Amino acid sequence: MSEILGPQRLGPLTPLVGEWEGNDGIDLSYHNDDDITGQTTYFEKAKFTPIPKQENGQQKLEGLKYEMTAWRHGEEAMIPFHDEVGFLLWDKADGQVIRTVVFGRGIAIQAGATAKDRDKVLRFKADPGEPCYGILQNKYLLRRAELQGFTSTFTFNDDGTFTHESDLVLKLAATGQVMHHTDKSVLHRVKRYHPSAETA
Template sequence: MPNEISYSRKLGPLTPFVGEWEGDAGVDLSYHNKDDWTTETTYFEKACFKPIPVQENGQQVLWGLHYSMTAWRHGEEAMDPFHDEVGFLLWDKAHGEVMRSVVFGRGIAILAGSSAGPHDKVLRFDAKPGAAHYGILQNKYLLERAEICDFKSDFTVNDDGTLGYTSDLLLKLAATGAEMHHTDRNTLHRVKRFHPGAEHG
């Protein structure tokens, strides 16, 4: 299948992500402002990664995936999700970089990135507020109450074919005056495969 091989190579380290995934071992550690406590929430999650058309910024060429991740607290799978995000994972082969452009439903937008090779199994995405290239924006209410000081996340392609991730938001909480790490982690299992070049939108 020469077309698949050619397309997959252009996706670089993002190639194994293509498809639909589910994970039932999610753990969210976060501060609950209403109750003034920090606690862990376990969750079920669905994720989807679909190739997009090649993006050209002058001399820069980006190949990538449109993705979405939605999570439900255990026991609430038939109710509204407690977390929803959409974005793009992008691969810049010439400059050896991966990028994660993500918008969270809470009014947060992040462009994170780092260096990566075409066959890397662990991809890291870092961002800081105020950075000129990989930065963070959040709505006024959240900025005043839970200011994001740092964002780090990674995806790991495991040998058994699963996809693991961690996410860490360093927050400065107005309610306590202290900093805390809001973390999420899960392991996803692919539930649907499709040709890497079959969908572009």
């Protein structure tokens, strides 16, 4: 990914601004209907839009609101199987990037990463019960698929693509086992928010 010139108000989040697509996503999860753990491949769209500066007393945050939606291959014209919305925030003074995300199935996560202005890799982490970077889930999921940990990584690749990976650690009531529900997808930018070009 080419170096971004000038000041970066969004810090390491700067390269994300715009709209993205990817066709090689891989989801590893427990399939309740079949009682097996298996892979699902998917097509994904993502959108990252700058928000006004957020000020909390002396704290000043720059950030993006975002949405990511995924469709199983072969079901692109149908209802997506995954949908999330959230915010990505840059706290320059504390050297923190914050990912606040809500999944449509009743999960809310606030995950944090230590970062510098021009980092190319961001590693987010959240754990249940933590007062800052924690996890909440609805009662049904707590009984059936208790979330015990969350990590995710954003990587800005030299070819201009963006890779995101995530690992949800779940204790499954159906099997009595702990499993890692993982996702990985590589996205390329399809629209820039820039006065000189609508697409890239």
